[in-house]
Structures are given as C-alpha cells and as structure tokens.
Amino acid sequence: MHPIELSDLCLSFGAFRALDGVSLSVAAGEKVVLLGPSGSGKSSLLRCINGLAEPEAGTVRLFGEAVRDGAALRRARQRLGTIFQQFNLYSTRTALENVALAPRRLRGLDRAAAEALALRQLEAVGVAPLAAKYPFQLSGGEQQRVAIARALAMEPEVLLLDEPTSALDPELVQSVLALIERLCAAGGRTVLCVTHELGFARRLADRVVFMDAGRIVEEGPPGALFTRPRSERLRRFLEQVRREAPASGAAPGGAPPRSPA
8 A cells, every 4th residue: 555646636726737637656665755846836746645735636545545525634644744844833832832732632642641742752853952932932943843843743654845944044954954864764754755955855765756837747766867867857957956056055966065165
C-alpha cells in the first residue's frame, strides 16, 4: 500500500488552472521532492493532500482510503504532519501549547501527557528552553523549529513540507534544512517536500518530481534529473536557478554554499 495515491487531480482558482490532471504515488518510506517555478502547482498539490483544498476532479487516497468526507480526512490527518512556510503558530498560545494542541485534540491525550510529549519534541529540535514563550517572542528560525516540533508531535507516518525555509532569513536556512534532513531520515518516515533548494533536494530525495503549469513534466532520481534533464523546460528551470544561486547564497548546481573568503 502506498500512503499517498493521487489520480487525475484538477484544481482551479477562477480562470487559473493550478492542477491539470496530476497523478502521483508515494511509497512508504520514500522521500519525494516537488520542484518547479512559482505557480506550477506544487503547494496546491500538498493542500489537496492535507485537506486544505478540495480538488474539483480526481481522487486523493491516503493510507489506502479514498478521502471523500470529513471523517476520512480526520483519520488521515492523525497520520499526517505538515510543516508550512509561514509557520502558522497560534499567536495566543505558548510554544509548548502550540505543540501539545494536536495530540490533545486529535490523539485524545490528556494535558499532562500531551505537554510531556510536546516538551520532548521541542527538545529534539533544540528549543525546549523557549517552551513558555509566545510566537512574537521568537525569531523566525525559532518559530519554524516550534512548527516542526508541532508536526512531529503527531508522530506522523507521512510528513508534508511546503517550502519550509522560504520565510527565513538566509543565515537561518542551512541550519533549519540540516535539522529537517536529520528528522526526515529518522524512522523511515515518508516525506513529500516542496522546496526551491536544489542542494537540499539532492541530499534528501529518493525521487524528484518537476512540475510546471499544473502538470508533472518529468521525474526521477535527483542525480539524473539535475545532470541529464530530458525536457527543455526542466533544463531552462535549472539554468535559471543556477544563475540566481549566487545572489541567494546557494552555490551553482545545487551544491551547499561556500564559506565566505
């Protein structure tokens, strides 16, 4: 059984076609990176998986069950964790309360058990001393670490990551990516990740899926896709990313950034 099976998904926002017949399966334990230009449908695909958007056509199957109603979605969400690009922490709750909330509401843990679990996850991502602080008291990197702890508190079988470093200052990006790599490698977790970081994609992914205009254009192992792209569209995309890489601090070709001279 594949934990994620998507068949012919279509999604529109007015005249804009965000997804145009996308089919994709992700095997248990597989790490898949979605790559593509802005507006290509990557984040829309993740939103259809976690129920934040409803496709107008096609089927979403999670853990072998077609997600057709609220009950099926709730069952799936108990096995999913999502890390958003904008953190999405509750501003009126402390870091500890943000992380403990889902285990209490979705897993039925009592307050003491949920908070003990939350503290362990905050410790795992290096921010346990900040447990009593509110989001406005945290830096962007600290907020994202709390958001990662919140996703892991559900002990998810599948982890969805939507541009997890795009809202961070450049100097924070590599430390958060290293944390995510370590967490994704633990326990054989299935991962579906949207990112524009080529070096991170190369290190994390078993398979890279390149999207454009709401469709899957090309997919395969990262080494093959990045060095021998078959489609002209992917070749142009990689060239553009590599031209822009020095300005963003990433080395050309998706390699880790060089230390300053």
